[in-house]
Amino acid sequence: MAGSVDSPSFSLGYVPGVTPGKWARIWAERRPSVPLDLVSTTAAAAAGLAREGAVDAVLLRLPTDRDGLHAIPLYTETTVVVVPKDHVVTAAEEVSPADLADELVLHPLDDALGWTAPPGRPAIERPATTGAAIELVAAGVGLLVVPQSLARLHHRKDLTYRPVADVPQSRVALAWPEDGTGDLVEEFIGVVRGRTANSTRGQQERASARGERPAKTVRAKPAANRAPRPGGRSGKGKPRRR
Numbered sequence: 001m002a003g004s005v006d007s008p009s010f011s012l013g014y015v016p017g018v019t020p021g022k023w024a025r026i027w028a029e030r031r032p033s034v035p036l037d038l039v040s041t042t043a044a045a046a047a048g049l050a051r052e053g054a055v056d057a058v059l060l061r062l063p064t065d066r067d068g069l070h071a072i073p074l075y076t077e078t079t080v081v082v083v084p085k086d087h088v089v090t091a092a093e094e095v096s097p098a099d100l101a102d103e104l105v106l107h108p109l110d111d112a113l114g115w116t117a118p119p120g121r122p123a124i125e126r127p128a129t130t131g132a133a134i135e136l137v138a139a140g141v142g143l144l145v146v147p148q149s150l151a152r153l154h155h156r157k158d159l160t161y162r163p164v165a166d167v168p169q170s171r172v173a174l175a176w177p178e179d180g181t182g183d184l185v186e187e188f189i190g191v192v193r194g195r196t197a198n199s200t201r202g203q204q205e206r207a208s209a210r211g212e213r214p215a216k217t218v219r220a221k222p223a224a225n226r227a228p229r230p231g232g233r234s235g236k237g238k239p240r241r242r
């Protein structure tokens with residue numbers, strides 16, 4: 001949670017596969033006096049972590065239980081199938097569920113896609129974790145369909161992956177408690193949405209979070225026409241004759 005008024009901090013949870021490093025660097029540049037504490041969490045515990053106030057905000061995957069939370073979808077991940085490098089699937093640039101119909105496709109208990117069952121033949125038992133399922137793929141037991149970031153997280157030299165069309169996709173979102181939309185949360189929303197530090201919207205949001213009225217932009221008025229000097233020029237005309 002955020003620190004005291006005298007020494008504030010901002011805590012951010014994130015699920016496996018989500019990499020908050022870029023946003024953490026931007027935060028450090030904009031708020032050097034407010035440490036950003038990164039908290040790794042499981043997909044199953046992510047929403048509860050924010051709902052209970054254990055973190056100020058969390059990067060998680062949708063769908064999830066959003067009761068008591070605000071959530072902003074950030075991006076959608078490509079879904080891929082993880083296979084051994086010598087598997088026939090690697091001959092294609094993209095596969096369909098029909099291409100996996102005869103394959104044994106693993107369905108880990110921490111599945112990030114939120115579907116009832118993946119394509120293909122189900123295994124007798126579901127692996128406990130995605131990491132355990134990856135080990136089974138490497139052992140030649142079956143294949144695994146996951147968000148691309150998880151395939152990269154569990155990368156192995158003997159495995160590769162291909163995109164799968166027409167299947168569920170994982171959406172990554174920023175979530176935080178409904179009653180926890182403070183100045184620091186507003187600041188981090190601006191970071192993940194790519195707003196510059198001096199953007200008008202970002203300034204307005206920070207001012208609103210502090211209960212202040214946003215400053216108005218003042219435009220300079222055009223100078224009034226000056227009266228001609230006696231015997232001088234009048235506007236853009238010629239000098240007057242005496």
